Amino acid sequence: MILSETEAKSLLQKVLKYSKADECEVNLQGEKWSNIRYALNKVSTCGSKTYKVLAVQSAFGKKVGVATIDEFDDASLEKVVRRSEELAQLAPENPEYTGLLGPQQYLPPSGFINSTASLTSVDRAKAVGQSIQVARSQKQTVAGYLEDRVGYSAMMNSKGLFAYYPSAKVNFSATIRTDNGTGSGYATQGVTDFAKLNTASATQIALQKAVGSVGAQAIEPGKYTVILEPLAAAVLLEHLFRSLDARSADEGRSFLSKAGGKSKLGEQIVDERVTIYSDPTNEDLPSSPWSADGRAQEKISWIEKGVIKNLFYSRYWAQKKGVKPVPAPTNFMMAGGTASLEELIKSTQRGILVTKFWYIRSVDPQSLLVTGLTRDGTFYIENGKIKHPVKNFRFNESPVIMLNNLETLGKVERVVSSEGSFSNYLVPAMKIREFTFTSLSDAI
């Protein structure tokens, strides 16, 4: 099912041999995606989906056509090449087509692990069973989700470029709700190696938060010092990560645009302790060393010591601006500090510990203002101690304002976004002053 580098290369070479276009590029992707979902301490749905797909892009001058196929006999492979060529001949010229890249040097891939690739239905059921057992033993109710995705991507073009990346990843999450419905806690774990997944200990963390959040008291919304656990910080930061596009900034429609039609590239926009970067070779969060158009990924800083250092460019926009065509990255991480969560709490006179945010949506792209709510365990801190759980808040805050109000950075953890994308990040806990909560929610 998973084609090796040699198998992928030979398939792609065969496809390219059919090409009669000026330029031809072929992308191949295959995956087996399996999941098991449970609620009320039992399995609710599960599934497995297997697919493989090949995309061929042909170009005559600046006329470009793309066709895709999921059948792999010789006749089908030739057909998909011919079809892309026909589409290219019919297409209007694309003034933004920049031609193909030649051979590139890529960093070594490190995202594939056998223990994950060989998972079975029984392994998944066992892992989920361990999570359910934690809840049952404490007479609580758990709902959770375990998925594993094992696949590969490869590309080759008529200018000699070849790339191959095999990957495997596992995401797990669990929510415990206390039986009286007055407490709720959440935990998540993202791993590359299934052997490192511990569903029981993750569920135990969810259990502690659920039990600890029973009896939440209402306190007035307003501006508070907050301690954000890494997951809570990450789901706010992902709105910043996604917005680091050069073209929008240059065109005047980004939080990075400024008066006079300029962008903030090179300017300090947040606290000088903030460094946000990408690195496909990071062993805690490996990712593809190349992007879908063949550009090489490298370790790169987006924000360094508070200054916007780099933005992503399409090859067209980079050419137009005469700059290096930095691709959008395949992972994101933020440098942390040394403080433990306990130390962050201990140093806080009065504040709120946020373990998770929920339903975060853009309110104003000009200021990157977003709104959302706390969820699954929010606690009041007084004189360096957790005093009691508090009712959930709605917030309206910008990650840019938040990173300007940075007090202390904690330790970095790998987290799985709880906001639908399930992207994994390396992000620290952080203490932020004057975080804006605007109303209270009755939700538990």
Add this chain to the structure above:
Amino acid sequence: MQATGLGAGSLMLSQIPVFGRQVPVEALLVPGLDISIKKRLADAALNAAKSKGASYADVRIGRYLNQFIITREDKVQNISNTESYGVGVRVIVNGCWGFAAVGEAKTEAELASVAEEAVAMAKANALLSDEPVQLAPQKGFGEVSWKTPIVKNAFEIPIKEKVDLLMAVNGAALSNGASFVNSQFFLVNEQKYFASTDGSYIDQDVHRLWPSFTVTAIDPKSGKFETRDALSAPMGMGYEYLQVNPADKITGITTRYNKGYDMLEDITLAAKQAKQKLSAKSVEAGKYDLVLDPSHTWLTIHESVGHPLELDRVLGYEANFAGTSFATLDKWKSKNFNYGSKEVNFFADKTQPGSLGAVGYDDEGVKTKRWDLVKDGILTNYMGIRDQVHILGENESQGCCYADSWGSVQFQRMANVSLAPGKEKLSVEEMIKDVKRGIYIIGDSSYSIDQQRYNFQFSGQLAYEIKDGQIAGMLKDVAYQSNTQEFWNSCVKICDESDYRLGGSFFDGKGQPIQSNAVTHGSSTARFNGVNVINTGRKI
């Protein structure tokens, strides 16, 4: 919930993951597998499942076609035609569900093999379950079919005609003051064949389309920008939705549309309004009476009524992601839970013409229907599927089961949920005339709600201040926050049927892995008294 980046509020079609392979346009008009072949394949899967011990099985043979045409200013960025074909088999073995799917399966042996994989999965999962699935009975319908009643198949309209319209639309935006414009068409055709061990063989041909745009106005001097999105709705219609028809226009401070959308007119107004927003007055926070247009209200209904009344959320099946619901069974059983004021009636309807959720049968072979959810303000019912409705004491499913592809397992999804129009004659103008201090909101924008659906925040594309019964000018930085029960109990008036219009989204997200559901919410303009409005303007 509305999926991030895929929601109508932040519609950027170029970010939409394209499910399926790209094909030339002619391929979209080629009929799929002959129905007799589909029946034979389906029987192979059902028989294999039964012979391996399944007490129930269903099979969905799906062909999903999409067309995206994506433009900006004077350029066509992408024309993409995609086709995805595959088979999903769901079984109950030892009282537990199993599901497996595979692409491109076209032989009886492949169908039998995917059924066997589903059986193996159910057996593994059954070891963890101590309570067997209870499936509401469903009679087989034999061989039946259903098709969206479209007039013009949008896939049959030449690409050039669609591109020409988008180029004209973009031109109108730029010549009316827009700095940038993105416009797009998104067409969907789901060809779904369903068969089950109950004896149903259901062939359905479902069509949807969504024309939309975003115009951006920039003031380079100040570095400020504002946008205005289309006031179109995604519809369960053919290309006839793009036909300009004066009877489908609601005139006023800006033109709104019913079942015929004048894209050229809307973008011309949008370009001017986006510029106007740059210098609009920033709202003073406080309590206001809100007058909400159906192009806005659909999303508030979706989040604060549709989701909390999904039975799987109420029961706790979505606790790990989408959340649970404040509308618990005890509130329903009490028969006196005031969801809203007496003016408020919500109904679910999987048959509503023009709606996105309209189908003949759901994805587990249940015939669709209409039913009440909230009657005269009181909570009366939920939306459920076959393995849930016994909890409501029902022995017939409400037909709310849906899967977004052959490769996704079907589960409980929201029906079209709509606010019934007011019974007494009332126009928007008459409604506004009575408002002393209010805000009139048109179009959907930012949206967020908690996991039990109490606390929400929404904003719109256009907001106008109402002073002493008159529209006093445009406002910006407007968002309202409220609590679901408090909000719907503050509903004092609803315009009559002549103002009733549909809104909706292709991208209602729920489940793990997340699946998209296309759903419509109808309403007439409605008034809500004393709602908390905040100012969202910030400096960075």
